[in-house]
Amino acid sequence: xxxxxxxxxxxxxxxxxxxxxxxxxxxxxxxxxxxxxxxxxxxxxxxxxxxxxxxxxxxxxxxxxxxxxxxxxxxxxxxxxxxxxxxxxxxxxxxxxxxxxxxxxxxxxxxxxxxxxxxxxxxxxxxxxxxxxxxxxxxxxxxxxxxxxxxxxxxxxxxxxxxxxxxxxxxxxxxxxxxxxxxxxxxxxxxxxxxxxxxxxxxxxxxxxxxxxxxxxxxxxxxxxxxxxxxxxxxxxxxxxxxxxxxxxxxxxxxxxxxxxxxxxxxxxxxxxxxxxxxxxxxxxxxxxxxxxxxxxxxxxxxxxxxxxxxxxxxxxxxxxxxxxxxxxxxxxxxxxxxxxxxxxxxxxxxxxxxxxxxxxxxxxxx
Amino acid sequence: xxxxxxxxxxxxxxxxxxxxxxxxxxxxxxxxxxxxxxxxxxxxxxxxxxxxxxxxxx
Ligand code: SF4
Numbered sequence: 001x002x003x004x005x006x007x008x009x010x011x012x013x014x015x016x017x018x019x020x021x022x023x024x025x026x027x028x029x030x031x032x033x034x035x036x037x038x039x040x041x042x043x044x045x046x047x048x049x050x051x052x053x054x055x056x057x058x059x060x061x062x063x064x065x066x067x068x069x070x071x072x073x074x075x076x077x078x079x080x081x082x083x084x085x086x087x088x089x090x091x092x093x094x095x096x097x098x099x100x101x102x103x104x105x106x107x108x109x110x111x112x113x114x115x116x117x118x119x120x121x122x123x124x125x126x127x128x129x130x131x132x133x134x135x136x137x138x139x140x141x142x143x144x145x146x147x148x149x150x151x152x153x154x155x156x157x158x159x160x161x162x163x164x165x166x167x168x169x170x171x172x173x174x175x176x177x178x179x180x181x182x183x184x185x186x187x188x189x190x191x192x193x194x195x196x197x198x199x200x201x202x203x204x205x206x207x208x209x210x211x212x213x214x215x216x217x218x219x220x221x222x223x224x225x226x227x228x229x230x231x232x233x234x235x236x237x238x239x240x241x242x243x244x245x246x247x248x249x250x251x252x253x254x255x256x257x258x259x260x261x262x263x264x265x266x267x268x269x270x271x272x273x274x275x276x277x278x279x280x281x282x283x284x285x286x287x288x289x290x291x292x293x294x295x296x297x298x299x300x301x302x303x304x305x306x307x308x309x310x311x312x313x314x315x316x317x318x319x320x321x322x323x324x325x326x327x328x329x330x331x332x333x334x335x336x337x338x339x340x341x342x343x344x345x346x347x348x349x350x351x352x353x354x355x356x357x358x359x360x361x362x363x364x365x366x367x
Numbered sequence: 368x369x370x371x372x373x374x375x376x377x378x379x380x381x382x383x384x385x386x387x388x389x390x391x392x393x394x395x396x397x398x399x400x401x402x403x404x405x406x407x408x409x410x411x412x413x414x415x416x417x418x419x420x421x422x423x424x425x
Pocket of ligand 1: 318323325327342350
């Protein structure tokens, strides 16, 4: 059960802690201070990534803070430490888009960096994404996106949806289509990190996904990340591969902080700890090689509890072959434990999503 | 008036019960507009999707 793969296909990095925006729902604990990653930390990660890429492609996602706060020279210096093995090492930035200009676009082209912009849609959808002075940030993000388009750079978008209003799902879809992004990820607002606000948790969420699916089926200019996930599961189930896929070792999804601290299961747990389980780290790259750190990760009490939670989902939930046991960060921030199963997050973003998608595609088809 | 048949209780049973229409759905061609890559650069869609924090763990 709950096996962890010994190498990672996606590695998240925090090149800098600071963010130039101050979104009201942001969960990052250190986003108001400037701490940057050293070349030594980048070298330590690059050594492991190079070895892993002998076995399979590896994607390095530069997360944050806001990664572009580092400036072009600082970013290129860190990026330049990475070397591919037999397979490709791809790079991508997760950015708020406000600092993108022609110089950044040239970096993205030269170093083949994929770009995903966090943006919530037209006003008033975007009203929580504010500058440090409390001003709106949409115009600045749109200027950044205009630069991407001038340079013909494909980009994705991720939107946080505070109010999943089914009547506005189509408007949101059309706006992102017109923006020119190739795919859209949708995060229904969650309780995570420093953000204590509760999420919406009712059947309106199903109706929202359903309305979005109707639009998407009729149009299909835009990929919806969550629908892609769901349909990958459906395809596997139809081919009889779903169980086997769900039993495969879990990607550790390491996140390496600016100071070399390593956490796992994506970026969300970095910088957090619990009185019961201690810090949600599994080591620091200054003390051991990243590969060794990940090999020993399952010995950490909190990782053990995460794996117990995944196993509990596997036993209890008929959505496991689609969901793979949920997001540990959501389990912890909602309940204070990792060894639980259902959360508001999984109801909204897995169960209601699947139900809404199925309802929407049937409606679009006239079933 | 005939009664509406009940939906299956588990997700896998639901997929099985709607096999034909779901097969059609997953096989549907991708009609999204493609964004031209910059000259001399090949962007792989799978890499770009991974960039959207699209981790392999579902
Ligand atoms: S849908 Fe919820 S309960 Fe089911 S596997 Fe996912 S996280 Fe666990």
